[in-house]
Amino acid sequence: xxxxxxxxxxxxPTDWKLLEVPVGEPDEGEFLVQVRxxxxxxxxxxxxxxxxxxxxxxxxxxxxxxGAVGRVISSRHPGFAVGDHVSGAxxxxxxxxxxxxxVTIVDPALAPLxxxxxxxxxxxxxAYFGLLDVGRPQPGQxxxxxxxxxAVGSVVGQIAKLLGCRxxxxxxxxxxxxxxxxxxxxDAAIDYRSEDVQKALRQHAPDGVDVYFDNVGGDILDAVLxxxxxxxxxxxxxxxxxxxxxxxxxGPSNYMSLLVNRASMTGMxxxxxxxxxxxxVAKLAEWLAAGQLRSMEDVFPGGVSAFPETLLRLxxxxxxxxxxxxxxxx
Amino acid sequence: xxxxxxxxxxxxPTDWKLLEVPVGEPDEGEFLVQVRxxxxxxxxxxxxxxxxxxxxxxxxxxxxxxGAVGRVISSRHPGFAVGDHVSGAxxxxxxxxxxxxxVTIVDPALAPLxxxxxxxxxxxxxAYFGLLDVGRPQPGQxxxxxxxxxAVGSVVGQIAKLLGCRxxxxxxxxxxxxxxxxxxxxDAAIDYRSEDVQKALRQHAPDGVDVYFDNVGGDILDAVLxxxxxxxxxxxxxxxxxxxxxxxxxGPSNYMSLLVNRASMTGMxxxxxxxxxxxxVAKLAEWLAAGQLRSMEDVFPGGVSAFPETLLRLxxxxxxxxxxxxxxxx
Numbered sequence: 001x002x003x004x005x006x007x008x009x010x011x012x013p014t015d016w017k018l019l020e021v022p023v024g025e026p027d028e029g030e031f032l033v034q035v036r037x038x039x040x041x042x043x044x045x046x047x048x049x050x051x052x053x054x055x056x057x058x059x060x061x062x063x064x065x066x067g068a069v070g071r072v073i074s075s076r077h078p079g080f081a082v083g084d085h086v087s088g089a090x091x092x093x094x095x096x097x098x099x100x101x102x103v104t105i106v107d108p109a110l111a112p113l114x115x116x117x118x119x120x121x122x123x124x125x126x127a128y129f130g131l132l133d134v135g136r137p138q139p140g141q142x143x144x145x146x147x148x149x150x151a152v153g154s155v156v157g158q159i160a161k162l163l164g165c166r167x168x169x170x171x172x173x174x175x176x177x178x179x180x181x182x183x184x185x186x187d188a189a190i191d192y193r194s195e196d197v198q199k200a201l202r203q204h205a206p207d208g209v210d211v212y213f214d215n216v217g218g219d220i221l222d223a224v225l226x227x228x229x230x231x232x233x234x235x236x237x238x239x240x241x242x243x244x245x246x247x248x249x250x251g252p253s254n255y256m257s258l259l260v261n262r263a264s265m266t267g268m269x270x271x272x273x274x275x276x277x278x279x280x281v282a283k284l285a286e287w288l289a290a291g292q293l294r295s296m297e298d299v300f301p302g303g304v305s306a307f308p309e310t311l312l313r314l315x316x317x318x319x320x321x322x323x324x325x326x327x328x329x330x
Numbered sequence: 331x332x333x334x335x336x337x338x339x340x341x342x343p344t345d346w347k348l349l350e351v352p353v354g355e356p357d358e359g360e361f362l363v364q365v366r367x368x369x370x371x372x373x374x375x376x377x378x379x380x381x382x383x384x385x386x387x388x389x390x391x392x393x394x395x396x397g398a399v400g401r402v403i404s405s406r407h408p409g410f411a412v413g414d415h416v417s418g419a420x421x422x423x424x425x426x427x428x429x430x431x432x433v434t435i436v437d438p439a440l441a442p443l444x445x446x447x448x449x450x451x452x453x454x455x456x457a458y459f460g461l462l463d464v465g466r467p468q469p470g471q472x473x474x475x476x477x478x479x480x481a482v483g484s485v486v487g488q489i490a491k492l493l494g495c496r497x498x499x500x501x502x503x504x505x506x507x508x509x510x511x512x513x514x515x516x517d518a519a520i521d522y523r524s525e526d527v528q529k530a531l532r533q534h535a536p537d538g539v540d541v542y543f544d545n546v547g548g549d550i551l552d553a554v555l556x557x558x559x560x561x562x563x564x565x566x567x568x569x570x571x572x573x574x575x576x577x578x579x580x581g582p583s584n585y586m587s588l589l590v591n592r593a594s595m596t597g598m599x600x601x602x603x604x605x606x607x608x609x610x611v612a613k614l615a616e617w618l619a620a621g622q623l624r625s626m627e628d629v630f631p632g633g634v635s636a637f638p639e640t641l642l643r644l645x646x647x648x649x650x651x652x653x654x655x656x657x658x659x660x
Binding site: 222248255269 | 567569572581583584589592593598602
């Protein structure tokens with residue numbers, strides 16, 4: 001699936017082009033992967049835009065970038081054997097020739113393959129370092145997470161609970177809020193569609209918010225800013241509410257609360273932790289194995305051709321946990 | 331001078347009330363100060379608003395809060411003798427009875443009294459800790475300061491130069507920009523009134539901005555956000571462009587640059603450093619004495635009754651360095 005045009009607002013079908021080409025042959029030092037599952041992420045919307053960001057944009061006519069898991073079906077690489085299951089940025093396509101760079105071998109006996117795109121993949125690692133390294137919550141402190149039923153948010157909240165924090169999730173709709181409390185074990189959930197977030201925070205976080213892990217930006221960020229505790233840390237992980245804006249981004253009007261509360265707002269990009277990924281994955285896998293962490297994947301069928309429509313589920317807030325597209329049968 | 335009403339927008343004459351009352355008599359453990367100079371600060375505008383902030387608001391009918399220096403003219407306090415020069419929050423009035431809390435004895439032989447309100451007072455201390463503790467610039471890095479000809483900004487930039495940084499000041503008007511370069515020794519100045527700040531930063535800070543010390547907020551903060559270097563630190567010290575807003579504060583639309591650049595934005599309030607004030611003052615005094623730091627005070631005559639009008643000079647950007655109101659002859 002190629003990016004055919006730079007979207008304005010929500011990506012439309014005409015922004016994509018499906019191309020059928022012969023499957024590539026691996027050269028010496030390469031191997032061929034059959035892609036099984038694709039990771040669908042809000043950040044993809046940013047990669048479709050032109051201009052300087054934390055990663056280069058996907059070019060027009062280029063295969064859309066995507067994290068994926070698959071199986072090696074032929075190999076001329078000493079480190080990867082036929083039958084190995086692998087995780088890497090294989091893109092929105094059915095087959096990918098890889099030289100093994102930034103590719104990890106994963107074990108489907110330890111966890112189902114889609115988990116390697118979520119809790120044991122980039123979103124889980126993002127949650128781990130974003131919370132622990134940037135948010136730095138202390139036991140007993142109050143942690144608030146937006147997009148709390150999503151792939152990153154659900155893991156952030158569960159780690160915060162494991163640390164002994166009071167954890168409040170913000171999510172859209174009654175069903176997701178129930179999920180956040182009942183499945184992910186948060187102390188409370190706020191439904192931003194039906195509740196006044198600022199008022200609800202006053203109730204659920206009476207002593208203020210020590211750590212806010214933000215995936216959404218916009219009005220919710222502004223509401224949380226009004227309820228910061230002294231010395232609060234805001235982790236800027238994403239701003240899904242703003243990604244499809246055709247108007248300028250809404251900046252946080254209440255940012256002077258950072259001064260009043262001696263608080264900080266810090267951006268994080270998971271790639272900076274590349275040399276510590278294994279540390280996060282080991283810990284996350286340990287928690288998963290011990291039943292202390294619940295991983296949720298929302299797997300949709302349909303293959304590569306269903307990618308454009310499935311991606312939109314993220315921006316409509318329809319996914320629960322990690323949104324995954326199945327490309328081939330296991 | 332009492333606060334008579336909560337201003338909407340710029341403070342008007344009717345927001346103040348001048349009251350003449352008999353001078354108080356110090357009780358046991360107190361002393362009487364004749365106020366010589368008053369410190370006029372942008373933060374005063376915030377103190378006039380109702381609602382939670384980093385310090386309680388000045389109440390309607392209360393003497394307006396102000397830092398001041400003066401002379402002890404009668405004393406029943408063992409630590410303060412008649413003739414001592416003192417610095418403290420004596421308020422916008424000619425005489426003040428004090429119990430000595432948060433009052434410092436200053437030496438007019440070391441520096442003129444107004445300097446104790448500026449470079450050796452709260453604004454100098456704010457510059458010192460805001461830059462060193464929150465901004466943490468390294469030699470060779472690029473530091474940008476807004477309100478660069480003001481009391482805080484001029485000291486921030488000079489300290490950054492002493493540390494071996496490349497320093498760019500943003501100020502309003504040609505005269506101030508000349509001051510910033512010629513008197514305060516910055517490497518460059520950007521006149522936000524006549525220049526495109528973003529474009530000028532591209533020229534003067536081609537490798538990006540490592541530390542931005544923000545006193546103004548608004549469009550200038552947004553412009554600097556577009557030019558951050560990886561890992562940049564933004565110090566939120568003030569937002570004078572927004573203090574007299576009658577519309578909601580303009581939040582920084584480009585805040586997602588914090589994510590792209592793994593940057594942080596942190597609020598600071600000088601009061602948090604109370605137990606380290608003496609460290610800052612000692613260092614600032616040493617630099618002053620060595621001629622490495624230029625202190626500039628803009629002293630206006632007129633006494634307490636001139637306070638309302640003189641304060642407005644700050645919001646019209648008319649002051650150079652520290653704005654001081656003279657209340658009594660030395």
